[in-house]
Amino acid sequence: MCQLSEVFVMAEPRCSKRILVTGGSGLVGKAIEKLVTEGGAGRSDEAWIFLSSKDGDLTDAGQTKALFEMHKPTHIIHLAAMVGGLFRNIKYNLDFWRNNVHINDNILHTAYEFGVQKVVSCLSTCIFPDKTTYPIDETMIHNGPPHNSNFGYSYAKRMIDVQNRAYFAQYGCRFTAAIPTNVFGPHDNFNIEDGHVLPGLIHKAYLAKKNGTPLTVWGTGKPRRQFIYSLDLARLFLWVLREYDEVEPIILSVGEEDEVSIREAAESVVGAMNFTGELHFDATKSDGQFKKTASNAKLKNYLPDFQFTPFPQAVKDTCDWFCSNYDSARK
Ligand code: NAP
Numbered sequence: 497m498c499q500l501s502e503v504f505v506m507a508e509p510r511c512s513k514r515i516l517v518t519g520g521s522g523l524v525g526k527a528i529e530k531l532v533t534e535g536g537a538g539r540s541d542e543a544w545i546f547l548s549s550k551d552g553d554l555t556d557a558g559q560t561k562a563l564f565e566m567h568k569p570t571h572i573i574h575l576a577a578m579v580g581g582l583f584r585n586i587k588y589n590l591d592f593w594r595n596n597v598h599i600n601d602n603i604l605h606t607a608y609e610f611g612v613q614k615v616v617s618c619l620s621t622c623i624f625p626d627k628t629t630y631p632i633d634e635t636m637i638h639n640g641p642p643h644n645s646n647f648g649y650s651y652a653k654r655m656i657d658v659q660n661r662a663y664f665a666q667y668g669c670r671f672t673a674a675i676p677t678n679v680f681g682p683h684d685n686f687n688i689e690d691g692h693v694l695p696g697l698i699h700k701a702y703l704a705k706k707n708g709t710p711l712t713v714w715g716t717g718k719p720r721r722q723f724i725y726s727l728d729l730a731r732l733f734l735w736v737l738r739e740y741d742e743v744e745p746i747i748l749s750v751g752e753e754d755e756v757s758i759r760e761a762a763e764s765v766v767g768a769m770n771f772t773g774e775l776h777f778d779a780t781k782s783d784g785q786f787k788k789t790a791s792n793a794k795l796k797n798y799l800p801d802f803q804f805t806p807f808p809q810a811v812k813d814t815c816d817w818f819c820s821n822y823d824s825a826r827k
């Protein structure tokens with residue numbers, strides 16, 4: 497495996513695969529990088545390039561093309577996106593739509609123009625219809641409007657699935673997509689206003705502990721979520737890149753039985769952070785989608801023996817990482 501610099505890359509003769517990871521500096525990208533650099537998951541015929549927005553703004557077609565000319569990717573894990581939790585989505589649905597539609601169209605069309613052999617893009621279990629039967633599965637993406645809190649992000653993500661099918665139908669391109677559930681782990685966005693629930697609660701618990709104040713959980717605590725640890729998701733992304741051959745997307749999630757309430761998630765954070773203060777619930781804040789219970793039956797059919805990190809352990813590891821990296825963490 498050739499680990500190459502993030503910006504300047506020189507093809508090494510034995511590296512027949514040049515894997516470009518867009519969004520490589522984010523939560524999921526950093527987990528994949530850890531796996532292929534320190535985790536021994538890289539292969540001798542693979543060169544990995546991890547990009548951030550500093551390498552180029554992917555909403556810009558010219559900057560996107562320049563990155564492809566520089567790196568000449570054969571494969572792409574496409575993670576780059578405008579991303580955020582419930583409250584950021586509620587505030588910026590138009591920006592989530594425009595930024596992500598531009599990024600996705602630039603990546604997919606440039607990948608087609610450069611003859612990229614395979615692209616694995618990223619949807620989310622929060623883009624499925626809000627009014628639906630459960631558990632949700634991969635066939636249900638377009639069966640109705642998404643939850644109103646994040647319609648901009650959801651419709652932009654759904655267009656990736658439409659584009660993947662269109663590039664296959666018209667040009668035979670092998671473009672597919674993974675559909676992760678809520679992800680958490682080291683290198684997450686711990687910003688309390690814009691981030692997701694677990695990093696938000698971890699950051700709030702850190703401050704509540706430091707200042708001797710209560711920890712406030714937003715909403716009622718009743719909504720339910722399935723959480724996947726970023727390092728588990730990274731292992732699954734490597735499998736999708738190397739082994740999964742469908743254009744149809746695949747849900748990457750823990751099982752329905754691992755779904756927890758926001759209250760239970762908060763209690764996990766309290767335990768992992770050794771927070772002994774009061775836990776408050778601010779029901780004036782939105783609960784967002786009550787639940788989006790997804791089936792991982794398709795994944796388990798392919799990988800019946802895949803083991804997820806137990807949720808309490810993953811929360812503890814994330815809390816420890818945040819406390820050890822507080823100064824440099826995104827917050
Ligand atoms: P993240 O931590 O916010 O990282 C986003 C990445 O995209 C960063 O590397 C960022 O670069 C890059 N990026 C954003 N705008 C860009 C632009 N205009 N040009 C180039 N790069 C840009 O996100 P994440 O949580 O890792 O999410 C990765 C993927 O998983 C996304 O497609 C997201 O929709 C999907 N997903 C996430 C979750 C979740 O719970 N986190 C759940 C389901 C699906 P900078 O670092 O330079 O800003």
Ligand code: GFB
Pocket residue numbers: 580581582583585620621622623645646649677678679688690691692693694696697700712713714715716719721758781782783784785
């Ligand atoms: O992760 P989150 O922000 O997004 O979770 P979603 C929101 C849920 O957690 C709501 C509660 O029920 C909130 O009331 N919550 C409690 C908190 N305390 C907090 C807190 O401190 N911060 C946050 N953020 N929530 C997102 C979608 O939905 O899922 C995105 O909007 C994205 O598009 C993401 O796909 C994966 O899970 O509700």
